[in-house]
Amino acid sequence: MWISAWARHLQGPFLALTACCLAATTVGAAPVAADPPDLSRDVVQRLLQSDPTARLDAAGRLFFADRHTARLVGPEAPARAVAPLNETFSLHSRPRSKRVLYLDFDGERVCNTGWNRGDGGILGGLLTPTLPCGDYEGFKGATSHRLPSADLKAIQEVWARVSEDFAPFDIDVTTQRPKHSAIERAGSGDDRFGVHAVVTASTRARNATCGGPGCAGVAYVGVFPDAHANDQRILWAFSEEIGNNPRRLADVLSHEAGHTLGLLHDGGGGDGEYYGGHGIWGPIMGSGDRHLTQWSRGEYAGASQRQDDLAVIAKHGVQRIRDDHADGRRGASRLKRGQTAHGVITSSTDTDAFTLRTTCRSRVVLRARNAALGPNLDIRMTIRRPGARRAQVIDPLSSASGKAGGLDATWRGKARPGTWLVTLAGTGARDPGSTGYSRYGSLGQFTLKASGRCVRR
Ligand SMILES: [Zn+2]
Known part of the structure; x- marks a missing residue:
């Protein structure tokens, strides 16, 4: 359905606007350290034509509205805690890192972000996000840290799984709310920044940012290092859509964070925009419905693109950590x-x-x-x-x-x-x-x- 909507509108004036605004916000921005790599007009236009989940906000900025494609997962093992339950909201994977991925499970007030700016207008053939300023509940409807222990365990498991996806990188995956200044980037001289992942049960938030049911998450593309993109640092994961399953939720969070780090979809192989994987393996930027999900460079047959995920993440301001043990006998x-x-x-x-x-x-x-x-x-x-x-x-x-x-x-x-x-x-x-x-x-x-x-x- 989305594809035909795109096709109808792609020839219209919207694309001109797209090109104008993207150029203004990313390509033509003042020089900053670790500028977001060029999302050229060609790249954006091709994406809008080829990937029905690619969309534009009211300012013409690119985001992905990710469908969930996986079959409903059956019962899995109960969620596992990795720390005492009273530490659920103070977990850090790399507390000393200057980059942060904040996993926010307890609800959030969201105002004045890219998600709130829509005016009911249409860009690229779809309604732009029009999220009312307000409070949105968190995981399982949470509005505080007082949650049943099963939910605390689920949160810990999600955190552990996302932390593992980012383990080779110098970034702190945390459940503890950082200061604003640790997420927003004030300018090129500011070397502390990151993104804020809101896990929500809110159907209002889902409908307003993503357009309705069937959506697992949304995120802006390539905004992570961009000092001009501080209103686009929130990404969303809609936990009810995936049955609050910790494994799937972690897959969605890593995938959406990947978008903010410049990653596009690993599609193809007969699976459309999301490659579903094979055997036990699947790419994080595909549909993620496998037990071994990894960053990928499109080595599977029929890959839709060969983006080198690890290199793109590094280009967007998140470097690999220094090696922690010597390679050989010397210094072992x-x-x-x-x-x-x-x-x-x-x-x-x-x-x-x-x-x-x-x-x-x-x-x-x-x-x-x-x-x-x-x-x-x-x-x-x-x-x-x-x-x-x-x-x-x-x-x-x-x-x-x-x-x-x-x-x-x-x-x-x-x-x-x-x-x-x-x-x-x-x-x-x-x-x-x-x-x-x-x-x-x-x-x-x-x-x-x-x-x-x-x-x-
Ligand atoms: Zn996606």
Whole structure:
């Protein structure tokens, strides 16, 4: 329906207006550090023609009104807390970062934003967002932090899953309200900024920003670093539309945040504007309905575009974090019995190295685990034992369908006393074109633990 509406209006005067205003607000803006990469008129026009979820607000600024395409998910495991419940609204993934993605679950007053500016006019063939200034309830209708414990657990799980999607990046995913100044960008000299994700049960907000039912979220495109886009820093996730399912809600939030970081849709492969994925894998900027969702560069067959998600995110002001462990034996982190090492695989060329010492010959177990909720990392563990001529690679093949399995790596065995070298990296599986995925988006958090009585403390 939207496509035909577009087609009717695309030749009209609206496009001229579009081009004018986009040029004024983004392309022709005063020079600022990390300016939003050029959303040229051509790119915008092509998008409006090819992607029915691309829309314009009253000022002609581009946003996506995302349909939810996935079948209704059946009952999944109950939501899991990752911290004490009284810390639900003070969770931070990188508290010292100068970039922020604020996940707001307790309702919000929204006035004077791009979403409020519509005058009932039509741009590009659709009504522009016309959200009345006012209070909008949060997750499950929340208006405060007093929520049933099941809802607090769901919020924690959503936060953990979104944090994992952004784990390779220098950004704080948080449930604690930041100061205004930590979200808005005052100018090119202001290096603290971010976006504000409002999770809401409000059908009024959904209808006014997105046009009606069937909408999972909305977000402006490429606004993250833009000092001229402070009224476009709110993105929305409509939690009732996806059954308040924590996994789906996290997928929507990462997807909408991705739009603010300049990402467009991973479509094609016969699935229209949202690629639905294959096997256990799907792209975050597709429909997200898979158990292993990753950033993508369109390596699957029939991809609608090959945008390099990781590079585009970095171009929009959110850099990769510095590597946390040395790549090889030199400078490797020491692993001791009874301790759990934590780390992040930050790129497809990152390896994180650990040494451990054994003092006698007895059984040793090495366990590398990825994130407990919504992992993006498929682990490949390489072990060089004392006295062993060759390194041994532990990389179980992940499951082909259903829930994601085989992403971890475990080694059990005996070895002579001495110094071990254990390195972890991301890995792919099968054919990224049709049945699997490459190393590209296989990034994320891990833990590593060595046990056995001979492992030195
Ligand atoms: Zn989208």
